[in-house]
Amino acid sequence: MKLNQRLDADALRAAYAAHQRLQIADFLDGEDARALAAGIKDLDWRLVLNSGARHVDLPREQADMMGKARLDAILSEVGRQAATSFQYLYENYPVTDLADTGRLENPHLRAIHELMNSEGVRGLLERVTGRASDFCDMQATRYSAGHFLTVHDDDAGPTKNRQLAYVLSLTEGWSPVWGGQLQFLDGEGGVSASFAPKLNALSVFTVPAPHHVSQVASFAPMGRVSLTGWFRNR
Numbered sequence: 001m002k003l004n005q006r007l008d009a010d011a012l013r014a015a016y017a018a019h020q021r022l023q024i025a026d027f028l029d030g031e032d033a034r035a036l037a038a039g040i041k042d043l044d045w046r047l048v049l050n051s052g053a054r055h056v057d058l059p060r061e062q063a064d065m066m067g068k069a070r071l072d073a074i075l076s077e078v079g080r081q082a083a084t085s086f087q088y089l090y091e092n093y094p095v096t097d098l099a100d101t102g103r104l105e106n107p108h109l110r111a112i113h114e115l116m117n118s119e120g121v122r123g124l125l126e127r128v129t130g131r132a133s134d135f136c137d138m139q140a141t142r143y144s145a146g147h148f149l150t151v152h153d154d155d156a157g158p159t160k161n162r163q164l165a166y167v168l169s170l171t172e173g174w175s176p177v178w179g180g181q182l183q184f185l186d187g188e189g190g191v192s193a194s195f196a197p198k199l200n201a202l203s204v205f206t207v208p209a210p211h212h213v214s215q216v217a218s219f220a221p222m223g224r225v226s227l228t229g230w231f232r233n234r
């Protein structure tokens with residue numbers, strides 16, 4: 001797994017400085033990006049949402065055992081809460097958690113997790129953003145029809161030491177009318193920038209920053225797949 005060696009750190013730094021956010025096209029070597037996207041299509045995805053302050057993680061088998069009526073009731077409640085409070089609904093695969101316990105078997109995820117934690121990537125992003133980091137954590141995410149992430153700023157307090165948030169998009173051929181946009185908000189609640197899903201694009205921004213992922217349309221024919229997380233200090 002390799003970085004795109006044609007990235008111009010000076011030009012990226014100038015672009016980042018304006019708004020403390022940037023979407024970097026062609027972040028990885030093109031062949032590596034396509035292999036990575038193909039290699040994570042069939043992960044053992046699990047549905048995640050929050051119930052009040054509690055994170056809920058539903059493996060596929062558990063969701064199936066609950067039955068359609070109970071699951072529909074839970075999802076209806078998720079939608080009700082989303083109208084007025086922080087809420088999320090999507091599928092994930094806990095890359096860093098598995099890597100830290102020696103259970104990350106997918107070779108593509110092992111390679112990208114190692115690359116994103118390398119001095120090469122962390123050094124490049126420090127030059128671009130001015131934020132140094134010690135490590136990068138990661139989850140794979142898939143937003144399918146109806147999935148969303150409401151407004152938040154990623155500031156989880158000093159114990160998390162989050163410096164930069166990132167989304168490495170691995171979805172090709174995504175239409176903007178399907179939703180799933182990473183959108184940043186201004187001080188008046190308006191959308192000040194919107195980053196569309198696309199293959200091999202790294203969206204990175206300084207924490208904290210108010211943002212959300214717009215709901216994926218019911219007619220979207222595929223999921224929005226990406227690797228997300230934070231560059232953090234120990």
